[in-house]
Amino acid sequence: MSREEDIxxxxxxxxxxxxxxxxxxxxSEGQSWLQCKFCCEFQRxxxxxGYITCGNCVNKIDIIKFPNTIKKQKVSTGRxxxxxxxxxxxxxxxxxxxxxxxxxxxxxxxxxxxxxxxxKKKKLTEDEKLARDLKNWKKRLKQKRGKPNGKKHK
Numbered sequence: 001m002s003r004e005e006d007i008x009x010x011x012x013x014x015x016x017x018x019x020x021x022x023x024x025x026x027x028s029e030g031q032s033w034l035q036c037k038f039c040c041e042f043q044r045x046x047x048x049x050g051y052i053t054c055g056n057c058v059n060k061i062d063i064i065k066f067p068n069t070i071k072k073q074k075v076s077t078g079r080x081x082x083x084x085x086x087x088x089x090x091x092x093x094x095x096x097x098x099x100x101x102x103x104x105x106x107x108x109x110x111x112x113x114x115x116x117x118x119x120k121k122k123k124l125t126e127d128e129k130l131a132r133d134l135k136n137w138k139k140r141l142k143q144k145r146g147k148p149n150g151k152k153h154k
Contacts (some may be wrong), residue, residue, distance in 0.1 A: 080115040090110045
């Protein structure tokens with residue numbers, strides 16, 4: 001049975017009708033196996049004591065007990081990241097926002113804000129990082145020593 005069919009069956013008949021006789025065994029490699037108390041699928045266990053509920057059955061039980069907790073996919077607003085930090089942002093519908101707060105009086109009075117995509121930085125190799133750090137270090141040394149006033153030092 002599929003997941004949905006199992007859930008419907010459990011809703012109609014309850015969990016008590018869904019408990020077949022369970023078996024256990026130890027395979028040739030010494031691994032213990034026990035059947036799930038709901039779906040009868042064999043699952044690996046450390047020791048054969050009591051009974052188990054497999055992960056699929058736990059998910060089904062959670063869906064039945066807590067149907068409103070399933071996370072839904074996040075829906076994009078179409079606005080760029082950080083739009084609410086901008087001093088002024090106008091979306092494609094003409095809504096005007098000042099620092100994230102909508103200004104309904106100004107709706108449709110301004111053109112939509114054009115957002116430039118961020119420039120992607122090239123990832124530096126270890127040698128390029130070392131060369132960059134060496135260049136910065138030499139620059140700091142020069143500033144530390146100070147520049148001579150046009151005189152040549154011997």
